[in-house]
Amino acid sequence: MNIDLTDTTSSQINSALVKARRATGMPAVGMVLTLVIVTDEGNHYDALKAAAEASKEHPSRILVVIRRPGRTPRNRHTARLDAEVRVGSESDTGETVLLRLHGELAGHAESVVLPLLLPDAPVVVWWPEDAPEVPSEDLLGVLAQRRITDAAATEDPVASLGLRARTYAPGDTDLAWTRVTGWRSVLAAALDQRHSTIRSAVVEGEAYNPSTELLAMWLADRLKVPVERSVSPGPGITAVRLHTADGTVCLDRPDGALAKLEVPGQPERHVALKRRTTAELVAEELRRLDPDEAYHHAVSYGTDRLGAPGSAAEEEPAPSAKAAPAKKAAAKKTSAARKTAARKVVTRKVTKSK
Incomplete structure (x- = not known):
């Protein structure tokens, strides 16, 4: 079932969800979490498709936040909320709500999302493209137990890893980590x-x-x-x-x-x-909502500490600690023998000249 709402409110969206649920005979208790996707108009289709596939494994209420602040001075300050509610066959095993935030409302997405969260259920926020610098301090990220970013979708992926290391908070993760x-x-x-x-x-x-x-x-x-x-x-x-x-x-x-x-x-x-596909990656991240300490230690190690090509010992194994003193002693004996031989040669030359 698909319900379109124009210039609406969170309360009206909740009412539409209840209406659609009753019409399709689908209970809300089967959903295990709320997945909030923060994206734009151009990328929301692929993100929603991946989330819908992941919801087959983790039935969830999917809230897609699409910010449209406006491009002209006339509508830049006009706050309006448009929504599209999908329940049943339109959203696989869960519920989907597309939220289009216009004007000033685009800067206050948390006020729209908060009344739509499933009660007593975990919240996961996913930024498929542009994530905030500090996800744990973002007004939407504060609502979540798990915050998913994707460094591969940024202009400088390696620099993004450094930023994730500096701003890490328990609950942060990245799809670049899930891929390994x-x-x-x-x-x-x-x-x-x-x-x-x-x-x-x-x-x-x-x-x-x-x-x-x-x-x-x-x-x-x-x-x-x-x-x-x-x-x-x-x-x-x-x-x-x-x-x-x-x-x-x-x-x-x-x-x-x-x-x-x-x-x-x-x-x-x-x-x-x-x-793996993005849907498989998201489904893996939804399996556990506790802090990922392995990711924290890995991203905090720092790319600058990795060796450049040719710096690692590839062909010859490194000498053991016990072999090192023996090699040093042999080198000293060889050096001393060479010096003694040189002295003998010099002495012979001097004797001949006399």
């Missing part, structure tokens, strides 16, 4: 199968790809080893190589779909590591 879940799972499973000392790592991926940066920072933070960030044609993350005392653990995905896992002493295996 599969890589983290496969790498962790590979290391569990074979325990070996890890000396360095290399992460390959597209330039300006925030997921590649986050995966490299996560490895550096968890393994406490030098990690090199290498650029490849893509798509997305293409390979991870962990250099261990027993050889190289390599997870290679050149085509963005099927990855090849190589572990020393084990046969080569293929792993399904397909690049």
Whole structure:
């Protein structure tokens, strides 16, 4: 059922929701959360489509906030709220309300959203494109237990990661981090199968790809080893190589779909590591609403601490602590022997001249 409301209020929208729910025979108690999407007119269709797919796994009330402040002095100060209510087949398993905020009302979206939140249910706010600098201090972000951003949708994704690190608050997350879940799972499973000392790592991926940066920072933070960030044609993350005392653990995905896992002493295996859709990413984030400490530690590590190409020890393993003194002693003996031989040669020359 679809109901269009022009120049309306939050109270009238709630009444329309009740009316539509009764007409379709759909109860409100089946919904588990409220998902607020903050976007613009040009991007709301794709975001709403992804949210509707995610709502099949997490039945929710979806509120799409579309700000339209106005472009002319005449309508810039005219506050008006237009809404479109979709219940039943129009919104899959939940309820959807498109909120178009005109004029001055565009700067006070929280006053419109607050009366429409499901009572006693978690709130998640998602910014598919332009997120505020500090999501936890945004007037809509304050209402949420979970705040989702996407660094990949910004003009400078790597700089966005730095901003997310500086402004992090419990409940913040980013879809760039969600995209590396599969890589983290496969790498962790590979290391569990074979325990070996890890000396360095290399992460390959597209330039300006925030997921590649986050995966490299996560490895550096968890393994406490030098990690090199290498650029490849893509798509997305293409390979991870962990250099261990027993050889190289390599997870290679050149085509963005099927990855090849190589572990020393084990046969080569293929792993399904397909690049996921936005709907799948959002659905994963809605599964847990508690603070993501792993994301916090990874994004806070800093891209400036990653090694440049060629800085990580790739070919020759680093000498162990016990071998270092022995090598130094051998070098000293060699140097002393060379000096003694040189003195003998000089003495012979002087004797001959006499």
